[in-house]
Amino acid sequence: MAYQNYSKKDRSVLVPVFGPNEEILLPPSALNWLCKQPDSQISSLAAQIDAIQLGYSLGNKYAYDPWGGYVTKAALNSIMEYSYEAVYDEVRAAVDAWLGKDTEEWKEIELFSACRLIVGRATQRLTLGDSPEGHPLCQDQDFVTSCYGVLDGMLDAAGYLAGCRKPFWPVVGPWASRHMSKKIKDLATRIKPVYEERMGMINGKTAGADGQTPRDIFQKIISYGVKERPREAKSLDNITRRIAVLNFGTMHQTSITLHNLLLNMIGSDAEYDTISALRDEGREVLGEDGEGAWNKTVLNNMTHADSLARETMRLHSFIGRTVQRLIVAPEGVVAPDGVRLPHGAMVSILAHQAQTDAETYEDPLTFQPFRFSRPRGQSKDAQSTFVSTSASYLGFSHGRHACPGRFLVDTELKMIMTYLVREYDLEFPESYNKQRPQNTWFSGFGIPPLDAKIMVRRRKA
Template identity: 25%
Template sequence: MSSDSMNLSLSNLNYSLPFRFKEPPLTFSWIGFALIATVLALIFFKRDPYAHIPAVGGSGMISSYFTAKKSYNQFHELLSIGYAKYKNRIYRVPDKDRWNIIVSRPDQIEELRKAPDDVLSFNVFINEKLFVKDLMGPTLVENEYHIGIIRGQLTKNLSHLFDDLREEVELAMDDNIPLTEYWTSLHAYSTMVQIIARASNRIFVGLPLCRNTEYLQVNIDYTANINKSRDILIRMPAFLRPLAVKLLTTVPKSIALAGKHLGPIIKERQAKIDEYGPDYPDKPIDFLSWAMDEATGEERGIPELTNRVLLVNFAAIHTSSMSFTHALYHLAAEPHYLQPMRDEIEAVIAKEGWTKVAMTKMHKLDSFFRESQRYNGISFVSLTRLALKDFTFSDGTFIPKGSLLSAATYSIHRDEEKYPDGDKFDGFRFAKIRAGEGLNTTHQFVNTSPDYVPFGHGKHACPGRFFAANELKAMMAYLVLNYDVKMENEGVRPPNVAAALSCIPDVTAHVMFRRRRL
């Protein structure tokens, strides 16, 4: 039989059956079945690399997915279950796309923070989570000189910069919160965002740009733009992401708009450097100047410097706004804290003036923020790392490469052995502890430990926490001295919103303000 005849016969066979074969049916159908069966067997019966780590909720591929999906708004409850059941062991909680390995013992947290960056990496985790290289450019990951500036120049110059920060805080609060004799209801979170964006940029880029509403808004919106863009890129293969950033996200537009405002300032400062040298007369002392000093090569370009300024705003504005709003809701719901803080603040300012030194001596105010961060925080976990290599804890727990690890912040901070009545907010908890310790600063707002990790712990602890603490305390001190506050629903603090790993203050709630009645 000719080949044409054979093909015709096979074609007739195909049409005579409810499905068609392109090859002899018996042999190839069994091969296909065997391949499918092999793939399914590999998926469902392969050795689970996490089998030795106890799981909260379902431990199988499907059951863990449904646990994670069901618990999107109760992740902290999964942490609590695991913490109570496996308190002295490492356990795992299902996240959207992988297991989150949870550590909680102080010695385990110390091991986590001390692990080399090429083994357990914070930076790679952040890049993968936010697509930093794709959205903001690879040099922000490969050359993090801005971290050194925040940890070094910014922190060291806080005393010198405090007058500028305080002035901007006062003016911004007066502009956003009317000093009237009658109660005024304001949307709390958005009001604090405006104040913090303005005060922060007084230190980041200086006057007059820190008061430019269009410039401030692009920085405020940048966080939302990054998060929306991340949701787009996570669905894209790597090779399409550069094109998707340009065509499908608003990030390039944000950079261009911020650059429109920063460009002339950068050019003006660079011209003075070229003419008079790097220490030219009346050189501004702010993040932008330090960045221009540190940047080399292409990093000195306007888009690149603009990216750095946007990045520090991304890290500062909404985190600080959430932290302040958390504390404000406690104060407005429990106004009995007002007078003791007023008494302390007035006494300290009478002795020290409005200075950074004064901020360190306001122990009740400091305690109020530390307790709010303990009780609320802005994340249920911290010290998150991505395992770039296999890692083994000293108790023998093996962590496979590719794993995500975190500290159980929420559960640690609610542990009754560490914090008696830990499920209750006690604004002066740490002030009372410090009163018995003399000059010991262990329980200061900015200090971290294995038992207090809202800022992280170790070398990757939030480098901007010293600046943020002074900003938040200056805001609260000014507010306490000049305003009365209460919740619209008196005595009731709005419940926090749990969204996966995040603990968010109710961003829809209003707070009532009026001029303080003496």
């Protein structure tokens, strides 16, 4: 009702949401105005701090001085270009380890667990690289599980705090985060060999593979820390917490998006022949054996895979409201429709409703895997890509604070789905009657069916 009665009429509206505050929904017409506002007036960082409450789960400095994220954002594209083959190598190893290589019998897989492991290993390969200590660690399932343990602890704390009013936070926060120290200690113990290896390289005591300095995210963070935050860099605990913040941004929603994507891929196969289309595309861009080199051109040419991913984000986005900002200007701010947004107010824009608006998308509630890979001129959305953002596609937010990791998500999803369809047959269990299990909405978040299962069988050569 808020979307139809207010957002569609270019009007702001105050709505109750799950959490300590009410929220002001701005209309999509205010999107560009909102994204152009200076951080000194309307803050994205302050909104993130308010929502995630890292001060309780990790510590205030990791929220208010997120330098690890800035370092990663600046270096991510160059690291990715260098690491395509390494990440794909990890994808193949992770998929094979979890799904097996049996070409005769079908195997039932708990999909969400598989998605977390595969995404976790692929992401950590980019983070830890190919150094003697880094490469083996990213292949360690216990390490990946430990990463998710810390991540889940952060989410649990944020969830508990969102469920109560702010006066109770000083009591609820420490209680909700009571297991975090143990989780961080476990993760730090596993990271310690890599940390000592990289500090040794910086101090000239050890050398990287082939005498080269590793070109990965962990090395960038350590190098920056030694130069700009020397006291913090000397602490394994501090660096572990920086990596935990990074994992929150690179592993959580990617796992959920992959989970939704694979359900959609299998669920749409009967009508759209989705899996065969993806196999054909993979052969076209990577060769018959699938061993072609990965690069930006290959990724850009995967128009069917790109469309499947974008349609998944459009219809099954994890977030219902996006472009969240906290009004930090002491005197408040006046929105384009004349409404005064007071200091301390949280504002956002409805994403799911905009992404399922019948005036923008034909048959908007129907999943069409190749909606965005039609020929030029056939659809007004034909040139839209998975990583592009607009007022009608907000899964990655929009503007200068749009998710910087969306290009990594794009890379990982295309690598995973390409390898999966090339090497495996996939279908739903017979009890599903070929129907995709449905997502549910809770507190503004689109929750996929976390207990969903799929059947897999290795394809014969």
